[in-house]
Amino acid sequence: MIGSEKILHDLKSERDGITKPLPRILTLVPIALFLSVGAAVFLNISFLIKKKESEELSAQWKLKAESEYSEKAFTEKQIDLIKNQDRKAEEIIKWINGSKQIQPLALCIARSMGQKSSIEELLLYRDDKNPHQVRIELKFINGGQNQLDVTLSAINSIGYRAYSANQNLAQGGKVDYQATLIWQDNHLLTKELSFNNEQ
Amino acid sequence: MKLSDVSKVLSFASFRPDPDDGSFSWKKRFTKRKSLLLNLSRDGVAWRAASREGTLTESGFIQGPLKDVLQEMSDEFSAMTDNGWCAVSVNQRYVITLEKNLTRKDLTNDVLRVTPRLVLGAKAERGKRYSLAHNPESNTSALLSVDEEYIKEIEGLFKASGLKLGRICCGVFAMLDETLNQIQLATKEYKDENAKDSLGGILSVISCNGSVCILKSEKEKWTELRSRVALFTEDDIAPLEKILLPMVNDLKEGDRIVLNACEEGSQVRKLLRGIAPSIKINDISRSAAIWNLMSKY
Numbered sequence: 001m002i003g004s005e006k007i008l009h010d011l012k013s014e015r016d017g018i019t020k021p022l023p024r025i026l027t028l029v030p031i032a033l034f035l036s037v038g039a040a041v042f043l044n045i046s047f048l049i050k051k052k053e054s055e056e057l058s059a060q061w062k063l064k065a066e067s068e069y070s071e072k073a074f075t076e077k078q079i080d081l082i083k084n085q086d087r088k089a090e091e092i093i094k095w096i097n098g099s100k101q102i103q104p105l106a107l108c109i110a111r112s113m114g115q116k117s118s119i120e121e122l123l124l125y126r127d128d129k130n131p132h133q134v135r136i137e138l139k140f141i142n143g144g145q146n147q148l149d150v151t152l153s154a155i156n157s158i159g160y161r162a163y164s165a166n167q168n169l170a171q172g173g174k175v176d177y178q179a180t181l182i183w184q185d186n187h188l189l190t191k192e193l194s195f196n197n198e199q
Numbered sequence: 200m201k202l203s204d205v206s207k208v209l210s211f212a213s214f215r216p217d218p219d220d221g222s223f224s225w226k227k228r229f230t231k232r233k234s235l236l237l238n239l240s241r242d243g244v245a246w247r248a249a250s251r252e253g254t255l256t257e258s259g260f261i262q263g264p265l266k267d268v269l270q271e272m273s274d275e276f277s278a279m280t281d282n283g284w285c286a287v288s289v290n291q292r293y294v295i296t297l298e299k300n301l302t303r304k305d306l307t308n309d310v311l312r313v314t315p316r317l318v319l320g321a322k323a324e325r326g327k328r329y330s331l332a333h334n335p336e337s338n339t340s341a342l343l344s345v346d347e348e349y350i351k352e353i354e355g356l357f358k359a360s361g362l363k364l365g366r367i368c369c370g371v372f373a374m375l376d377e378t379l380n381q382i383q384l385a386t387k388e389y390k391d392e393n394a395k396d397s398l399g400g401i402l403s404v405i406s407c408n409g410s411v412c413i414l415k416s417e418k419e420k421w422t423e424l425r426s427r428v429a430l431f432t433e434d435d436i437a438p439l440e441k442i443l444l445p446m447v448n449d450l451k452e453g454d455r456i457v458l459n460a461c462e463e464g465s466q467v468r469k470l471l472r473g474i475a476p477s478i479k480i481n482d483i484s485r486s487a488a489i490w491n492l493m494s495k496y
């Protein structure tokens with residue numbers, strides 16, 4: 001019958017096992033299931049993508065850290081080299097500062113040499129325990145005793161006096177002289193002598 | 200719960216009506232399913248396929264008895280359907296009569312089929328299948344009765360051919376029902392517009408594949424009904440004229456004829472125009488009317 005429901009009449013024999021459709025509201029169940037499955041798939045994919053990104057980022061950071069470590073090691077090596085250079089420079093400075101006192105001595109010895117005489121060997125030793133004393137070993141050729149006297153008087157003029165001297169004169173004016181030089185303050189001596197004379 | 204039940208829920212099949220559930224319209228039952236509509240007459244079988252979208256597609260007609268047609272065409276018919284579902288319209292071995300004082304209780308077609316005596320009382324006969332169309336304005340009803348044996352024969356033939364029957368209806372009765380509905384709606388509109396004026400007499404002429412049903416009504420009361428099976432052909436329309444003439448002659452001025460016909464509507468209209476030149480004819484015929492009814496409702 002075509003009424004409000006609009007269904008045609010039916011003359012067919014009675015049907016068995018007809019199940020009525022489920023209420024429309026229950027379509028929410030499969031819809032919710034499909035949505036949740038879709039969301040799970042989406043979240044899994046996004047999680048995998050993020051994980052891959054983080055792994056890549058971690059690898060990048062590891063590479064960066066390794067390069068930073070190697071740079072740090074290189075820099076430390078450079079610093080050590082600079083420190084070594086610095087230490088050597090300080091030693092040189094110390095040596096220069098330490099040798100300042102004997103520089104005038106070496107200079108006056110060199111200047112005392114006559115035109116024909118020439119220094120073959122000059123060694124000046126200073127002992128740490130007794131820095132006022134300087135051990136001298138001088139070898140020169142030509143000049144003989146005269147040249148040695150001139151040199152010793154030059155040494156005396158700058159305030160050193162020779163003790164325990166040992167000299168060896170060879171033929172040809174060759175001289176081998178060894179002694180211990182002790183520094184004396186000439187000005188103090190002059191002052192003492194002047195004071196005694198005044199008295 | 201079976202796995203098939205779960206898959207039906209997930210595919211939303213559980214929320215659609217069963218193809219064999221007669222309490223739903225054909226359109227709802229066969230949404231996204233192909234089906235085949237057949238019209239059985241004495242000459243042969245006319246068929247038309249309905250697509251998954253519900254539109255009518257291929258059509259054809261084969262002469263011969265149903266048994267031979269099904270034997271010949273079952274594979275082709277099956278290919279035009281999803282799972283072999285068909286709807287059949289019978290145009291023979293039925294009778295439409297006008298009955299009075301039938302119960303108007305809210306009884307479904309199932310009750311009418313299983314226990315027709317509850318509805319029809321003493322008028323119910325054994326070995327018949329019935330359907331009813333009530334006149335809401337009076338105590339009259341149009342009663343369709345079809346031989347149960349014929350219905351079972353059709354069901355058996357379809358089953359033997361591997362086809363499934365989703366519905367068996369009577370094309371002329373379905374068109375009569377539709378015509379009465381439209382007249383009822385038009386009468387309501389007329390009453391709303393013209394207050395107390397009476398619509399006058401209406402002669403409803405329903406024609407389908409040579410079968411005809413003529414219902415006469417006076418002041419919304421059904422007074423006379425004539426139904427004939429395989430009464431006329433396109434070549435021989437005289438039997439129709441013979442049955443129509445006395446009823447048309449009874450029509451008064453202001454009465455009208457409502458025509459609802461299948462493909463042959465133009466010839467019936469021509470005949471009516473010839474025998475009732477002064478009577479207003481409302482032609483509500485549509486192309487493929489029976490197929491549209493079967494595929495929609």
